[in-house]
Amino acid sequence: MKKSNYCFKCSICELTTSPSSRALNCPDCNAPFDVNYISLEESKVEHNSIEIPLPINSDSLISLGEGNTPTIKLHNLSDKLEIELSTKLEYFNPTGSFKDRGSSIMISCLKQSGIKEISEDSSGNAGASISAYASKAQIKSHIFAPSSAPSAKINQIKVYGANTYLIGGPRDQATIEAKKFSENHGVTYASHNLSPYFIEGTKIFGYEIFRDLYDSRKFPEHIILPVGNGSLFLGALKSFHELFLDNKIHKIPKIHAVQTESIQPIFSTIFKTDWNPVNQTKTIAGGIAVATPPRLNQMVKAIQQNNGTCEIVSEKEIIEWQLALANQEGLYIEPTSAAAFASIKKLIKSKVIQKGESVLIPSTGIGLKDTSPI
Ligand SMILES: [Zn+2]
Incomplete structure (x- = not known):
């Protein structure tokens, strides 16, 4: 068996174990695992010019051309808000959302472990992404989505060939x-x-x-992300920590998480509000409608240890910002992405973001899959 240069490490109690596609929760505390590198020297693979230190090589990498998305400045909103606001267009990824970054590496590793059939649950974007990459890898996929998911996302999952199951009730079902x-x-x-x-x-x-x-001095002081489970948040934070430890950057951007008033497990844990999963209401931001995220404790710890904060936005604010981005900047993004933008004014008001500072918010998913109700 091929020797691994990494292990799995529990995100909370730090127990370590051998990597396995079936090891998802720590046997001691039930928290999810993270990849922990033992040596960065071995088995690096070039992935769109970024090195991934996992034991996959260019032949075993399942890729649909994800990554390398452009970043553009939002001039009109920057002027109005008196900040330097830019967006990284993550909807340019092959299935229309940032999830393709994770799917490419996850499916590559599963394929290498000899996995032939998988199940997954998603509000839509991750399901479509995993369905596409599983097809490319010739892995059979079973995708479970809430029946309230937008029809365009459900259709996309089906077109890639996944067995699709629509489940009633909240997203967690x-x-x-x-x-x-x-x-x-x-x-x-x-x-x-x-x-x-x-x-x-x-x-x-x-x-x-x-x-x-980084070299162009446009490196963001703040990054704002819509957060359901936090896979983009934790991935981004991990990258900046690695770059910091490697002396490539001298300061880690503050990363802020945005949730909705309807579903706010992370906000509620940090600020001790009286919200709980039982009194959740429906939200238009389906991508972050996760009432009981498995990485909740890890997310709370990550936000608190890195000087970030968590903010919540209303349904009305999300719709206003989805339209504002379209008619002021020409960007058609989905409501989940708009939720992150909808937090800017609050973060400026609470002085988390100061005038003139540089702020990057990714456009995580395209509006064509999840239209605004106008
Ligand atoms: Zn543990």
Whole structure:
């Protein structure tokens, strides 16, 4: 068996174990694992010019051309808000969302482990992405999505060839059903929310920001992300920590998480509001409608240790910002992406963001899949 140059490390109690596609939760504390490198010297692979230190090579990398997304300045909103606002166009990824970064690495690792069939749950974008990469890898996929997911996303999942299951009730019910299916059918549960490999893929988002913006002095002081489970947040933070430890950057951007008033597990844990999963209401931001995220404790710790904050926005603010970005900057993004933008004014008001500072918010998903109700 090929010797690994990394292990899995529990995100909370730091227990270490051998990497395995079936090891998703720590046996001691039940928290999800992260990839922990023992030596960075071995087995590096070039992935769109960013090195991924996992034991996959260019032949075993399952790629659809993800990554290398452009960053543009939002001049009109920058002037109005008196900040330097830019966006990284993550909807340029092959299936229309940032999830492709994680899917490429996760599916590559599963393929290399000999996995032939997987199950996954998603509000839409991750399901479409994993369905596409599984097809490319010739892995059979079973995707569980909430029946409230936008029809364009459901259609996309089906077109790539996944067996698609629509589950009633809140978003978390799809997770329960996907896990149950895996247990009953002996199929690997390839959860993008739990897989340590998925975060190794989203990490490339941060490496690209460094590569593209650091020398030009446009490196962001703040990054604002919509957060459901936090795979992009944790990946971005991990990339900047690695760059910092490697002496490539001298300061880590402050990364802020945005949730909705309707579903706010991270905000509620940090600021001790009386919200709880039982009193969740529906939100238009389906991509972050996760009431019980498995990486909740890890996310709270990450935000608190890195001088970031968490903010919540209303349904009305999300719709206003989805339209504002379209008619003021020509960007058609989905409501989940708009939620991050909708937090800017609050973060300026609370002085988390100061006048003139540089702020980057990714356009994580395209509006064509999740239209605004006008
Ligand atoms: Zn643990």
